[in-house]
Amino acid sequence: MGFRHISYYLLLSILLIVSGTAKSQECEGSLGDPVLTYDFGRGSAAFGPAIPDKTNYNYVIGQPSDGSYTIIKTTQGMGHVSAGNWLSVGNHTPNQSNGYMMLINADDRQAGIFYQGEASGLCPGTTYEFAAWIINVMAKPGIRPNVRFSIESMTGQVLKEFDTGEIPEGSNIDWRRYAGTFRTTSSRVIVKIKNNGLGGGGNDFAIDDITFRACGPVIIPSINTERVSTKELCVLIKKTFTFSAEVSPGVYTDPEYLWQQMAANGSWFDLPGQTTTNLTQTFDHPPIGAYKYRLLIAERGNINEENCRSNSPDYTINVVEPPVAVSLRAQAVCLGDVIVLDAKTNGATYQWTGPNSFASTEESPNIPNAGNNMSGRYTVVVTTSGGCIETEEIDLAVIPAPQPKINPITAICKGSSIQLQASGGLTYRWSPGTGLSQTDISNPIASPLQTTTYKVYASNGACEVPTEITVIVLKDPLANAGPDKKMMKGEQVQLNAEATGDEIIYQWSPSTYLDNPNILNPVATPPSDITYTLTVTSTFGCIVSTDEVFVRVYQKVEIPNAFSPNGDGVNDLWKITAADMFPTASVRVVNRYGEVVFRSTNYDDKPWDGKYKNSDVPPGVYYYVINLNTGLKPLSGSLTVIR
Template sequence: MNKTSFLRFVLYTGIYFLPFKTIQCQVCTGSLGDLAVNITFGNGAGSASSYVPASGYTYISSDCPDDGFYTITNSTSSCFGNTWHTVAKDHTGNGNFMLVNASIEPGDFFLTNVTNLCPNTTYEFSAWICNVMMPENSIMPDVVFTIEQPDGTILGSYDSGPIPVTHSPEWVKYGLLFTTPADNATIVLRMRNNSPGGYGNDLALDDIGFRPCGPQVSAFIRDNADTVNLCEGDTVPTYYFSGNASSAYQNPFYQWQTSINEGESWQDIAGATGTTYASTPPSAVGKYWYRLTVTDEAFAGTTSCRIASNLLKITIHPKPWADAGADRIYIKDFPVTLNGTATGEDVSFMWKPPLYIDDAASLNPIVTPPADMIYTLAVQSAYNCKSSDDVQVKVADAIFVPNAFTPNNDGLNDYWKIPYLDIGLAADVKVFNRWGKMVYHVAAAPVSWNGKVNGIDQPSGTYIYMITFKDNKLPQLKGTFTLIR
């Protein structure tokens, strides 16, 4: 490594040995890019791996390989008298891992060439390992990770030290930092188990990755830090994105990117190749992610060379839903309960005006207005998105039952209706003809009879009605009315 590369390596990487159980590696202290290389061992049925030295370990399809053997699997259990952990899934929970039972003699168990890297670029290498042994007196794996040039020149090395036994399966991240040569980006990744085989020294390996590491890249939305929350239907303004990186790049190339799937994939924004970018986000409900990537001008077209800033997010939140319910009739001395509905993202609600109402903060308050009144159910989400709906409460002294109607299709008085029969009274309404046959029946619903039975006009004459109320809220009503044709 030349002096310039070494200074840049120290400037924006640093070397940290973290004491946490889940991370034991050299860590990039600047900004990382996306995975340039990602070895996951696939999913489905396993097979012999090209990553194992030909003179080293032997593949076997068993989930409990013996000393000197390995397998590719998505789980292992009940091995060697239950001295191994039951490892029910790989590191990410959705694929395979490599399971290695160490040879008696220490040696390499993983070896591969890596070609999809950029020259003169610092990378963070990482791999996840799980000690599958359970007894505390067993031999502990001790893995040395080495990054080499094809001629054997070592670019970086890291020794895991003894990987301890745990009470349950625990995936631990190991890794190191290195810089590719200026004249060749091809490297060799070697993993060697320094401990002897025998009683222990058995491990699972998964998710081997290489990510470019560079100076700290920061991005923000002007006057809004890194997050903006808007509401559906709002006028979406133009936002100004800004970013910066240290002077480690002599000829930096900037590229703004956007994502609509929370960063699973990114698309370059055409023409957005400066440290600032102005944009009017889409108005549709959704989450829109942005970031600034940086690399040397010489590698502008190679995404595996780029490092990326912190993520910026603009969220268009849906409006909450407000439903004040059907219009109601308040028969004096018989209070009405409103039936409001409010849904959305962490909503709050309130009835307005807060008059003649027992609890304005309830979706089902009891109201007793002295005169006709309109109540508004106002709903607001945690992101200040608002919606409202009205319900009219009409006031009547008593239930009025019409004494006649004329179903002749002239548009006037064609239906026998009871206008002040509120649905909250749960009235059961029955109509009988002169011979006592029921010709109309409705329960807890608006009354509207067109003078027909099964589509057949009923004759003119006197009909009898009977109205009863749930829980005897009101006394039973009986009477007659006339059908006139």
């Protein structure tokens, strides 16, 4: 796609200079509409056609090497991008996803002019701004592009020559605009592109959106003597506006002016007879919308030539609706709370009045510590910058805060429910909602799985006041009667029971032979084997837990403390009574020196005859240890051998 309104012999001049200072200079005054535009076109194909202008660079479809260029939508998918050498860059033209750009890989063989073209249709004696957007596509440091644009007359006179300076690496959206101004001597110019740098490791860039625009004087806009370019007008108001332009001298020898207005479709149309730097327009209740005007300026005789004129910034009158209805955040507040007034309308002023001599010009004033004397009617007058005025009134009441209460409750068993009952408000909000049947009533059913503190917010329509209650969930009773026990008849044993749960009581059965059947660790003295059952019960009627313990009672072993093994048939043997009840019992007798004189394992009612190694032991005191092997403690003591 070439420059619109001129031949394709426009020339772009891209100079790659390793060092240099940016010399581009944008138009400092007012710009006209783009009269010449080159954006390399658009299309559905990934690559666009070669440029029709003169160039000594090779056109390729694909990734360009040194001395080549391509016309492309994006660098995405190219090998240099995949390798991390290039950025993934798309074309610059706004709102043109299918637009193309020129991607250039600088020539590493020679420097000099590599592109030249002619632009025609310009106005002699007019200052223009030539501009282009350029991006360094290198993702890594390397030789930086430096582009020189040279504008010459048809006779070779240099009208303007400017450099971009080194274009640094950046992000994939770091497009930069470079521009320079020149004054025409005829309707045609030559544009040259020069490359004074070398290619190789870098010097790869893209260019897009090249434009010529007339550059006029500085224009300072005013509306009704105020140095602004935008005003607002209420649709209900009839008003006259005077648009003025302060034009700096020196650009045009004999300037000529013409005012334009923007049509609904976005195009501009002339306002006949409006040829001074002032324009007066009366708005008589026009439809809501934006009304735009601008002043054209050109050398006399050229005002109707689009390529020869510049224009002022847009003057805009925004016709707007009246302000929206004003409202208060609440029509009632509680004593001691903050009254929050709210009247948000963009670009407006406010005048509030109310009880107790209240007055404010804030948009949303706050009145702290509300008292009874602050009840009444509040009024606000809203005036927009466009002149619309809206008055709103609202009656506000200051009321006492609610005093919420919750009826006391008892604890509950796990898996049970209880009804909560709050009072003191008009509406209620419970939190957390876990385990509640509803959260917006006064009396929800609570079924928490664990002890939970609930907070209820009681509201009177103006404010909320919280209070809380804790629902205690009792742990289920769990009985553990402890390990089975063994004891000798006539002795005692303590039961080692355990129990968990909340608010629990204990009961042993049968209660016979227990010192206290209502404690966890009673002392038992049964005369024979017995099974005790521990029952653990919650005082709140939760589930009952039971467990059993067996107490084994052994007959008491009678151990003589003396015998006389003299063969007279009386008390000749040391015989342990009831030993036959302990078939695995072991018996050991030692003398005073600790020497074992009698040993019996698996005692089977074979008493000691007072012999050791078939010889009578001397009379005297001996010591015994009897291990019944039942888990009971060993029996020990002394016995006397009498001869």
